[in-house]
Amino acid sequence: MRILLVEDDVVLSEVMSLSLTQAGHRVDVALHLKDAQHFWAVQAFDVVLLDLNLPSDDGPNAQQTSALTLLREARARGDRTPVLVLTARNRTEERVAGLDAGADDYLGKPFDLAEVEARLRALARRVLGTDDETRLGHLTLDRKARRLSLNGQLLELPTREFEVLWELMTPVGRVVSKHQLSQKLSSFDELLAPNALEAFISRLRKKLTGSGAHIRTLRGLGYLLEPSDAITEVPHG
Secondary structure, eight states, rough: EEEEEEEEOHHHHHHHHHHHHHOOOOOEOOOOOOHHHHHHHOOOOOOEEEEEOOOTTOGGGGGHHHHHHHHHHHHHTTTOOEEEEEEOOOOOOHHHHHHHHOOOEEEEEEOHHHHHHHHHHHHHHHHOOOOOOOEEEEEEETTTTTTTEEEEEOOOOHHHHHHHHHTTTTTOOBBBHHHHHHTOOSSSSSSSOOTHHHHHHHHHHHHTTTTTEEEEEETTEEEEEEEEEOOOOOOOO
């Protein structure tokens, strides 16, 4: 997933970004309101992690208002990106304010990073209609373990190729445009080279031979992972 992390605590943002990146996600970090507004306006994300106590140019007394305004602005322009609010505030009225502004879930600080991951998976299930495990032919994606297997055996892939299959299987049957895939595999600090995506797709097609799954190119639309007629058993060992 490509994640926007809006968190003003530099240490916490670095720890969370590292943890989420190691889990295979692409993370863009915004430490201030203006950065968050810009990133969210120009880039599509799978989920936004939003610190309610976000610094504001209007002074410390406007911090909560700024974070909620950011969320309301996104919802007003029709952006339905799932939002997980992170905050040290635990008062009921503040949780209600975040949810009423359009947040999908709420997590109080301090929190365990494993719980953040679990809530991200829950948001994906709710919004995208996916399960923790998806199968097509002999290919299986276990989102909780971040593991791909072919005919029951671990399918080891380079990170970018894994991410391509993750997107095409979330959910299966969804056409994903080249632009969408390129965005998901990039960050503001690391852009995907123009021909890199085609190379990933080409290598994946070879590795999926006989799996019962095939990546089809739909001219002008993008890529689709679909069942293929040829399914062969992959030998064990």
